[in-house]
Amino acid sequence: xxxxxxxxxxxxxxxxxxxxxxxxxxxxxxxxxxxxxxxxxxxxxxxxxxxxxxxxxxxxxxxxxxxxxxxxxxxxxxxxxxxxxxxxxxxxxxxxxxxxxxxxxxxxxxxxxxxxxxxxxxxxxxxxxxxxxxxxxxxxxxxxxxxxxxxxxxxxxxxxxxxxxxxxxxxxxxxxxxxxxxxxxxxxxxxxxxxxxxxxxxxxxxxxxxxxxxxxxxxxxxxxxxxxxxxxxxxxxxxxxxxxxxxxxxxxxxxxxxxxxxxxxxxxxxxxxxxxxxxxxxxxxxxxxxxxxxxxxxxxxxxxxxxxxxxxxxxxxxxxxxxxxx
Numbered sequence: 001x002x003x004x005x006x007x008x009x010x011x012x013x014x015x016x017x018x019x020x021x022x023x024x025x026x027x028x029x030x031x032x033x034x035x036x037x038x039x040x041x042x043x044x045x046x047x048x049x050x051x052x053x054x055x056x057x058x059x060x061x062x063x064x065x066x067x068x069x070x071x072x073x074x075x076x077x078x079x080x081x082x083x084x085x086x087x088x089x090x091x092x093x094x095x096x097x098x099x100x101x102x103x104x105x106x107x108x109x110x111x112x113x114x115x116x117x118x119x120x121x122x123x124x125x126x127x128x129x130x131x132x133x134x135x136x137x138x139x140x141x142x143x144x145x146x147x148x149x150x151x152x153x154x155x156x157x158x159x160x161x162x163x164x165x166x167x168x169x170x171x172x173x174x175x176x177x178x179x180x181x182x183x184x185x186x187x188x189x190x191x192x193x194x195x196x197x198x199x200x201x202x203x204x205x206x207x208x209x210x211x212x213x214x215x216x217x218x219x220x221x222x223x224x225x226x227x228x229x230x231x232x233x234x235x236x237x238x239x240x241x242x243x244x245x246x247x248x249x250x251x252x253x254x255x256x257x258x259x260x261x262x263x264x265x266x267x268x269x270x271x272x273x274x275x276x277x278x279x280x281x282x283x284x285x286x287x288x289x290x291x292x293x294x295x296x297x298x299x300x301x302x303x304x305x306x307x308x309x310x311x312x313x314x315x316x317x318x319x320x321x322x323x324x325x326x
Contacts, residue, residue: 009228010222013225022282023280023286025054027275031137033064036067036068037067037068039070043074048097048100070112072117072130073097074125075091077120094118139185140187142189192307192308195243195253214236214314221290257316262318270322303318304318
């Protein structure tokens with residue numbers, strides 16, 4: 001499923017991605033296992049390997065059979081999409097992910113549909129972009145996207161407005177038929193650090209502890225793998241430079257901690273879903289299969305999962321449902 005050797009090496013050797021994926025997919029599975037039609041709206045799909053796990057789990061069920069598993073992958077790019085090189089590349093990467101997922105679905109004879117939705121700006125993100133059926137359960141999956149919208153609060157608010165309007169509890173008729181549908185769930189995976197502060201010293205300290213722990217993890221898990229250099233110098237190097245050297249709208253890397261997201265989602269009419277024992281078990285099981293897994297930790301923080309390295313929190317995983325509207 002990986003599009004480059006670097007992504008593949010990181011996914012195979014560093015535990016955080018797989019731990020978050022398996023725990024998140026388990027939370028989704030518990031909501032949709034008895035649903036015939038499932039529609040996942042993935043806000044930033046990347047290589048999409050987590051959906052192969054969900055497909056396998058649904059296909060292996062003997063009691064309930066999935067009639068259709070649909071993914072709509074959402075991407076944003078610059079204006080003039082069709083004339084923009086970056087936009088075209090992003091669209092192609094998403095379509096390539098769709099092709100790999102379709103190929104996998106065919107190998108297990110699983111009913112699958114994939115569509116991409118690309119907007120030039122999150123303000124163009126509207127509910128009529130999605131092909132929704134009345135009898136399908138909608139799931140939102142958000143993997144490290146919300147932090148990119150912190151510098152753009154109007155875009156973040158626009159996103160939440162659409163998500164709330166797509167809430168399956170939203171009453172579409174006086175007969176309130178849609179109320180009988182299963183509640184939608186939104187799974188959110190975000191970095192657990194605060195680099196959104198205006199104060200340089202605060203950003204520096206947060207970045208220092210977060211990146212030190214991550215670099216220690218990369219050294220322990222990847223050793224002398226040449227892909228480690230690419231991850232450290234390109235991915236982390238660019239992020240560190242932006243956190244410390246950029247100001248104002250130029251500072252794109254602005255992460256927020258779990259408490260901030262808890263308050264944010266609560267303001268938008270959502271409430272927490274506590275992970276089941278199975279989700280916690282899945283997360284710990286995946287962590288232990290890595291050679292460096294003993295140094296990683298999966299802990300409960302209230303009703304959320306914190307994934308860390310030697311005591312330093314690095315990622316948070318939370319699940320949310322929408323409050324019923326009478």
